[in-house]
Amino acid sequence: MSPSIPERTAPDPRDDLRGAVRDLVVNLAHAPLGEGRFWAVQAMVIGLFVVHLVTTIAPIHHAIPVSDSTIDLLLFIPIVYGGAAFGLVGSLGASLTGIALTVPMQLLMDHPTSEIWQEWAVLATTVVVAIQVGHHYEVERRQRELLRQVERTKVESELRALRIDAESQRALARRDALFRDAFENNTSGMYLLDRDGHMSDVNRAFCEMIGRSEDELLGHSPDAFRLNEDVMVAEEHRRRLTSGSIARVHYTTRFVHRDGRVIFGELAAACLNDEQGEPETIVASVRDATDERALLAELEHQALYDPLTGLANRTLFEDRLSRSRALVAREGGTNAIFLLDLDDFKGVNDTFGHHVGDQLLVEFARRMERVTRASDTLCRFGGDEFLYLAQGITGSYEEVAYRLLSAVHEPFTVAGTSLEQRMSIGVVVLDGESMDNDELLRNVDTALYEAKRRGKGTVVRFTNDMHDRASSRYELLRDLRAALGTDQLMMKYQPLVDLASDEVVGFEALMRWQHPSKGAIAPDLFIPLAEQTDLIVALGEFALREATTTAASWTVKHGRAPYVSVNLSTNQFRDPNLLALVDEALRTSGLDPDRLVLEITERAALADTVQVATVLAHFEDRGVRLALDDFGTGYSSLSHITRLHPHIIKIDRSFIVAADDDVASRALLDAMISLGRRLQLTVLAEGIETETQLTYLRGLGCEVGQGYLFAPALSNDEVATLLRASTSERWSARTTTHATAPGNRNRRNASATRLSHSK
Ligand code: C2E
Ligand code: MG
Ligand code: MG
Numbered sequence: 001m002s003p004s005i006p007e008r009t010a011p012d013p014r015d016d017l018r019g020a021v022r023d024l025v026v027n028l029a030h031a032p033l034g035e036g037r038f039w040a041v042q043a044m045v046i047g048l049f050v051v052h053l054v055t056t057i058a059p060i061h062h063a064i065p066v067s068d069s070t071i072d073l074l075l076f077i078p079i080v081y082g083g084a085a086f087g088l089v090g091s092l093g094a095s096l097t098g099i100a101l102t103v104p105m106q107l108l109m110d111h112p113t114s115e116i117w118q119e120w121a122v123l124a125t126t127v128v129v130a131i132q133v134g135h136h137y138e139v140e141r142r143q144r145e146l147l148r149q150v151e152r153t154k155v156e157s158e159l160r161a162l163r164i165d166a167e168s169q170r171a172l173a174r175r176d177a178l179f180r181d182a183f184e185n186n187t188s189g190m191y192l193l194d195r196d197g198h199m200s201d202v203n204r205a206f207c208e209m210i211g212r213s214e215d216e217l218l219g220h221s222p223d224a225f226r227l228n229e230d231v232m233v234a235e236e237h238r239r240r241l242t243s244g245s246i247a248r249v250h251y252t253t254r255f256v257h258r259d260g261r262v263i264f265g266e267l268a269a270a271c272l273n274d275e276q277g278e279p280e281t282i283v284a285s286v287r288d289a290t291d292e293r294a295l296l297a298e299l300e301h302q303a304l305y306d307p308l309t310g311l312a313n314r315t316l317f318e319d320r321l322s323r324s325r326a327l328v329a330r331e332g333g334t335n336a337i338f339l340l341d342l343d344d345f346k347g348v349n350d351t352f353g354h355h356v357g358d359q360l361l362v363e364f365a366r367r368m369e370r371v372t373r374a375s376d377t378l379c380r381f382g383g384d385e386f387l388y389l390a391q392g393i394t395g396s397y398e399e400v401a402y403r404l405l406s407a408v409h410e411p412f413t414v415a416g417t418s419l420e421q422r423m424s425i426g427v428v429v430l431d432g433e434s435m436d437n438d439e440l441l442r443n444v445d446t447a448l449y450e451a452k453r454r455g456k457g458t459v460v461r462f463t464n465d466m467h468d469r470a471s472s473r474y475e476l477l478r479d480l481r482a483a484l485g486t487d488q489l490m491m492k493y494q495p496l497v498d499l500a501s502d503e504v505v506g507f508e509a510l511m512r513w514q515h516p517s518k519g520a521i522a523p524d525l526f527i528p529l530a531e532q533t534d535l536i537v538a539l540g541e542f543a544l545r546e547a548t549t550t551a552a553s554w555t556v557k558h559g560r561a562p563y564v565s566v567n568l569s570t571n572q573f574r575d576p577n578l579l580a581l582v583d584e585a586l587r588t589s590g591l592d593p594d595r596l597v598l599e600i601t602e603r604a605a606l607a608d609t610v611q612v613a614t615v616l617a618h619f620e621d622r623g624v625r626l627a628l629d630d631f632g633t634g635y636s637s638l639s640h641i642t643r644l645h646p647h648i649i650k651i652d653r654s655f656i657v658a659a660d661d662d663v664a665s666r667a668l669l670d671a672m673i674s675l676g677r678r679l680q681l682t683v684l685a686e687g688i689e690t691e692t693q694l695t696y697l698r699g700l701g702c703e704v705g706q707g708y709l710f711a712p713a714l715s716n717d718e719v720a721t722l723l724r725a726s727t728s729e730r731w732s733a734r735t736t737t738h739a740t741a742p743g744n745r746n747r748r749n750a751s752a753t754r755l756s757h758s759k
Contacts, residue, residue, distance in 0.1 A: 186285065189265070193282035197221050197238060200281070209265070209288050211258030222284070227254040227262060241271040242279040252289070264293045306380035308358055309365035317379035317387055318437050324391050325437075328430055336397045338388040339426040339444040340368070340404060343456040345384035346528060347601065348419055350570050359414045364421070367407040387444070397427050401459040420632075420654065422457040424448060429461060452525040477529055479515060484538055488514050491546045492713035495722065496565065496684065499698050499705045502727050506563040506597065507554075508706060509547035510713040511539065531569050540572040541581055548589035548596060550716050556723055565597040565627055565648075573600055574611060579618050586622070593623040597648060601629045616644065627684070632672055648704075649676050653687025656707075659696060666696075673700045 183190050189206025191199045202217045210225050223231045230253045237249045248270040255263045269284035304316040312320070324335050342364065349357035361384065368386060372378055377389040390400050404425060411418045426448025428440055435443070447462035454460065483489050493507035513521045530536040544566055551564035572578060586593055598619065619626055627648035632655055651672055658665035676683035685697045688707030697705060710731060714722065722730060 189286040189288065191217070191222060191284050191286075193222070193238070193284065195280065197282075206286060209257075209263055209286065210255045222255075225255050227256055230254050237269070238282065241269060241282060244271070244279070247271075253286075255286075262290075264289045309362050309380050311365050311369075311386070312377050312379040314379065314381060314387075317377055317381070317389065318441075320377040320389060321437050321440065324389060325430065325435075325440075327391070329434070333392045333431075335430040336390045336393055336400060337428045337430065337440060337444050338390065338397075338401065338404060339381065339448045340386040340388065341424050341426075341448055341452070342384040343422040343424055343452075343524070344420070346531070347570070352415070352417065356415050356417065356419075360412055360419055360421070363412050363414055364408070368404065371403045371407045385448075397429050397461060398459065401425050401427060405457070405459070420652075422654070424451040424456060425459040426451050427459060427461040449525065453520075453522045455522055456524050476521070476526065477533065477535070480513065480526055480530060480539075481535055483513060483515070484535070484542065488516065489539075489542065490514070490715075491543060491550065492715055493547075493550070493564070493719050494706055494713040495711050495719075496562075496704050496706050497710050497731075499685075499694065499702055502731060503559075504562050504722065504730070505704060506565055507551070507719060508565040508599070508713070509543060509550075509567070511543055511567075512713065527569065531571055536569050536571050537575055537577075540569060540575075543567070544581060544585045545589070548585045548591045550719075551595060552589045552591040553716075554719065554723060561595065562723070563595040563597050563625075564591075565599050567599045567629065570601070573615065578615060582619070582624065583622070586624075594625065597625045597627050599627045599629040599650065612644070620645075630686075632668070646681060648682040648684055650684045650686050650706075651702075653707075656685050656687050656693050656697070657689075660690070660693065669697075670700055673697075673702050677701060 189209040190203040192201040194200040240246045265286040272281045274280040379387040428444045443462040451458045451460035495504045496506040547566045625647040628646040630652045631649040684704040688705045
């Protein structure tokens with residue numbers, strides 16, 4: 001091979017070569033790592049080293065003629081060598097590298113230019129070969145190293161495998177110990193069942209839970225200690241577990257303790273299989289949930305029952321009401337809801353405190369239970385209100401209401417005290433009308449308030465027209481406040497008649513409220529409502545001023561002018577301004593204090609005896625008299641009379657009514673009247689409605705009477721007419737007046753009209 005020698009004048013061809021070398025180096029630098037690149041770089045380094053020698057050392061030895069062509073050739077060597085090495089070494093191995101190296105060497109030897117160059121070439125070749133050999137050993141070394149590593153890794157992994165095995169053995173043992181510990185010392189009861197469903201192991205907690213020893217349990221099925229009703233369910237769960245259809249079960253079951261107690265258990269169980277996948281052991285854990293159950297039941301009870309009386313509460317009632325409505329809608333029939341309200345309950349609470357009030361409610365609930373069917377729902381609606389849901393009533397609702405009312409005829413004996421109670425009842429009869437619960441309850445409330453409006457102890461059935469008249473207590477109270485100071489509120493005066501002479505000795509001032517849209521509202525309804533707020537003080541003040549002013553205007557031809565009897569509410573009696581108010585009313589009206597009587601109920605008088613005594617002493621000093629109203633309604637024993645020294649006792653209407661046909665009541669009436677007389681008190685009978693009653697009372701020596709038989713509460717004009725009339729004319733309408741039914745009470749005005757027109 002004879003390389004062409006370029007002219008020196010021409011552009012230096014070495015530039016191209018150098019450029020090519022540069023490109024090669026750059027390319028190599030970016031080539032992927034590997035054996036090929038390693039060798040190529042080696043070759044390049046050696047080639048460049050040779051070129052360096054040629055170009056730097058040769059000019060020093062001028063004697064040595066180095067032609068350009070020689071230099072070019074020398075430059076050619078590493079390039080060819082490097083290229084060949086780059087291409088071959090990576091793929092063909094070290095032997096081919098040798099060939100690739102030798103060929104250009106041979107060429108060089110064949111065309112020697114100088115001995116030095118030959119020496120250098122030989123040296124370069126030797127270096128390359130040395131490197132090659134070095135590389136060979138390096139490769140071998142690496143291979144050995146690799147083998148060693150493989151060996152080491154193998155050993156390590158074997159060791160690790162051994163270690164894991166040992167660890168898992170230990171873990172298994174540890175797990176076993178843990179299970180044992182968890183089993184033995186678990187606070188939940190645990191047992192293992194063998195393939196036959198018998199207990200093969202039981203823990204202490206399970207033994208304690210059902211009160212059996214380990215010996216008694218082992219070898220037996222847990223079903224032997226289960227409540228019979230739960231055995232089938234437990235069997236089914238076991239079957240599902242062992243058939244593999246379910247991995248674990250969780251259910252509630254009941255065991256029977258040795259002492260007979262039923263133990264509620266929350267049971268969780270899983271089945272363990274043997275190596276063949278066959279069910280081997282059932283592991284069951286039972287948590288004693290008995291106390292929890294009892295608590296839940298208690299909570300449930302509390303959520304549905306009234307804690308005081310044990311009757312259903314509103315929630316349960318509404319639930320039963322919904323069902324009952326659905327039943328009526330489906331199957332027809334008649335249901336009725338009764339809302340019962342104790343008329344005199346507030347007084348009991350005020351007088352004797354809540355403790356006695358509570359006992360009264362309990363006693364009342366028991367009585368109601370006695371007169372209602374167990375299948376019906378009786379509920380404490382709140383305070384002294386009770387609801388009764390009578391399902392499928394066959395007779396009339398009045399019959400049911402009568403039964404309920406009759407249960408309170410007898411006084412209640414609570415904490416050694418005899419308490420008389422009346423109640424008002426609102427009724428809604430349900431016969432297929434689609435009303436929701438709220439509407440029903442609203443309607444029955446409306447009916448109750450209508451009953452209260454008409455007077456104590458009445459029963460009123462809801463009718464649609466009541467909606468307009470009745471309203472909520474809140475509205476009523478608001479309206480009452482607004483009514484004060486207007487002509488809606490007025491005082492009327494009911495004559496108090498001397499039974500021996502038929503003369504009018506006094507008038508009881510009774511408040512009347514004529515509501516602009518709801519008509520007349522009974523004081524039994526609005527006075528207790530006002531008593532719940534400070535409004536009662538303002539109403540009382542109004543009553544006192546009005547009554548004293550009016551009474552001051554009464555004149556009679558002969559004898560003493562009649563007195564006026566003004567009712568004081570319990571709250572008023574406690575008002576420290578009461579004395580000042582009475583004094584002021586007497587002063588401004590000019591009424592003689594001995595023409596003023598203040599009526600207090602027994603319960604007001606008993607509320608705070610010290611205060612009462614002080615107030616009474618002041619009245620006594622001024623000559624103002626005191627009447628004990630509603631006497632005998634159960635709040636006091638007769639001995640209280642001696643302590644309070646009232647001037648008048650007003651025997652409650654209920655005794656007068658009962659005396660008509662009840663021998664015991666007659667005896668009681670007799671006793672009260674004779675006691676009053678013995679104590680030199682004026683005995684007044686309230687609510688005389690019939691001649692029979694009048695005759696009877698006269699016979700007993702009762703001095704004063706009040707009632708529809710004579711007249712209802714009259715306006716001041718009517719009072720004036722009455723006072724002007726002669727005694728015989730005055731009561732001429734009496735025999736035609738028959739006032740008995742509670743619902744007719746407010747119609748007694750008719751007799752007043754007759755009376756005022758009688759002369
Ligand atoms: P009370 O003080 O016992 O008044 C007697 C009640 O019996 C009055 O009812 C009267 O209308 C009614 N009455 C009278 N004769 C008969 C009769 O022959 N048969 C029947 N069935 N009832 C008769 P009224 O006016 O409805 O008052 C009810 C209660 O409201 C009063 O009972 C009293 O406690 C209270 N009250 C009335 N006005 C006032 C007042 O101005 N202030 C206070 N604090 N309470 C009042
Ligand atoms: Mg009164
Ligand atoms: Mg009374």
